[in-house]
Amino acid sequence: MEIFRIINDFILPPAKSTVAADHDFLFWFVHLASFLLTFGIIVSLIYFLIKYRRKSEDDVTPVITHNNKLEVTWSVIPLIMALITFGWGFQTFLKQTTPPDDAYEISLTAQMWMWQFQYENGARSAGELHVPANRPIKLVMSSRDVIHSFFVPDFRIKQDIVPNRYTIAWFNAIEPGESIIFCTEYCGAGHSDMLGKVIVHEPEEFEEWLAANAGGGGEKPSDLPPAEWGAQLAQENACMTCHSADGSQTVGPTWQGLFESNVTLTDGSTVTADENYLRESILEPNAKTVAGFPPVMPTYQGQLNDEQIDAIIEYIKTLK
């Protein structure tokens, strides 16, 4: 068993959900069977090349136009193997995609280029999905803009998230730990930065986290200065996939030296980047767009409360 696990981990990501083992078993079946068949084909090919290489220009070859028995054999055996694989694949697929009735529901909103999770008691998190171990979790997912896709390699699950409709994914994580989330449907410049994390807690620890964040998690942790909290929020809310703190230009303008600078807008006018301007940029990004940048920033109206916005502004102020 242990040896199987080592081989498994060598090629597949660690198996951290209940369906992963089923998937991996099928994975090895298909790939080993394919390997054996390919190997057989290649060996006979090489054997023929050596045994039947041309000895003289007047070699006479036999006339074999067909052989019904042989042809039926090599059509029917692959067909049977294909049908087995198909049935097995479908059965495992149903397990992978059908959540149990008692699954714990969390809603996921995807947008360029971030993941936002909302829990039953109003708690929220961005980029990080908190879940208890050993409990089926059902994600009800929707998108604010284009198609994204929720992929957790460790869990062997993937599901597209389509605007204007809900799609569902589920998993049951078998042990506490962290697993990476990738977006696997191309969604523009920040697609490859649209990463997230699943944080699997012990059940009690999860309840604590949930209680502490009830009501939206908008309270500032008491031990943090506002600017540091702001830095954390900017990270969590994916501001940093479009903005940099070190002067490099990405999708959006850098925040370095932004505060109190003169910003040129698309209509040619200039404004001073004071607190009000920053606040407006976050809540109504398209009211004033910066010259030379596309109007792609999403609004954070209803997602960040005043205290959080203030903290982010404090953070921007520190970036001289």
Place this chain on the structure above:
Amino acid sequence: MATAEASSNISKVQVRRYKPEEYAEHNYLNVAKGLWSWLTSVDHKRIGILYLVTTTFFFLVGGVMALLLRIELWTPAQTFVDANTYNQLFTLHGAIMIFLFLVPSVPAVLGNFILPIQVGAKDMALPRLNLFSYYLYAIGSLIAVYSILHGGIDTGWTFYTPYSSQTGGAVTSLVFGVFVVGFSSILTAVNIIATIHKLRAPGITWSKLSLFGWSLYATSIIIILATPVLAITLLLLTMERIFGIGIFDPALGGDPILFQHFFWFYSHPAVYIMIVPGFGIVSEIVSTFTRKVIFGYWAIAISSLAIAFIGFLVWGHHMFVSGQASLASMVFSFLSFLVGIPTGIKIFNWLATMHRGSISLRTPLLYILGFLFLFTIGGFTGIALATLALDVHVHDTYYVVAHFHFVMVGGMVMAFMGGLHYWWPKMFGRMYNQAVAKIGCLLIFLGFNLTFMPQFIMGIQGMPRRYFNYIDQFQGLHQISTIGAFVLGIGFIIAIANFIMAIYKGKKAGANPWGSRALEWQIPSPVPPHNFDHIPVIIHGPYDYHQPMADFQLGLATNGHAPAHGAEISAEKQETEE
């Protein structure tokens, strides 16, 4: 297949043997001079060469883009271009390779050049249409090039909505270019079907049609049925972008999944448009270089048609995680498994042909061996992808990227290269340097494996495709892949340079350097302006290696009434010329 004697409608004709001249001083290459004579020629051979030059150009452009992408992926973060440029590069790499190279290459280059000769005709059935379709292709490509220079496109070659309805850039013009190129394919396909139906020389019954001809026939059916759907889809997309009519964009009340159905309804069959002609080349080369009757002629011919047909019903396997109903996914998965069977049958048939053959390992066959190895892997990983549960994990990862490169490059491009090495002496009358050709082939094979094997592993481990940045864990594998891409590139450059050298410096190849029985080898090299100086008469199939060569060099002896095209005939009397 009824024997010639038993059938009642056999016509008897007087035939005589025409032994081909080895080198035709007067040939299609020098019959007229100057660029203008090339650009206005309706000769199928010249049009084939025009396509060869143009598609090779786009292959090189797409290839350079691939190398740029691979360089960018050398490090996990930005290496030398920014994310937007990277996204445009992979979009254009895909769109150029697929629409401007893979789809037209075999039918329009080798199909145009070889097919009329293989059926014993002077030209394609509709020569002017043939030239027109070349110009449509050229115009479509120019529009595509214009879009690259004019803002670029960053949607991926799949143009998924709503991203493609919303993003800036020249989506509309690229889509229009692809639309025009699509019409060019349709016209070529019509021409191929007409040629096969109407222009087969006396004696070429359906059971004596070359397997390359059969594969082009199957391909043309797919092209004619599927390409209009692509055209409709692209038109709808354009209407949405220009007039804001909501079809696919949910912001306008449309349905983005509908686009995927439309798109893959064309693009899955397109996979077969690209690979099936390759199968035809493999059959020709395997038979010639084993000097043996092809095993399972009908199985190979019919399996192409079966693939063409079932291939229309599997598009939904690209959408297993899109949110389509499980029932639909089940049906699509099932049909995808079915389509694998005829493909497997072909591989077994080729193997069986080699069994007890007289195998000569020349460059064309070397490419076909590469094809068999790589395409088998491409096929089996396709089976893995058709398995619902496995697709969920590897969908949209590098596993898929590796899979389709194994099928498209490992399969189709290897077959195309094999075909070029096979027919080059016929096309230009000169032989390339064999040793250099083998080195090129070997580098392409090694470079290919080095590039794409690591991508399978990355995909299994979860590396998503179309990623500009990636997590550090994958750097080692990405670097191996990048190195492989350069080896691959060098291999192609050697092969292409060798071809060009052959035209100027190669030794005269002779009419039939490989000792093949196929009809195109029974006329001089390079091909004379009108292919045949007599109406050829065919009494054996193109793979009947147990029959004497003399039987394959027959033409009508009298100028009397020729039997109907494709009629079954028996030869009355043979006189040898000279």
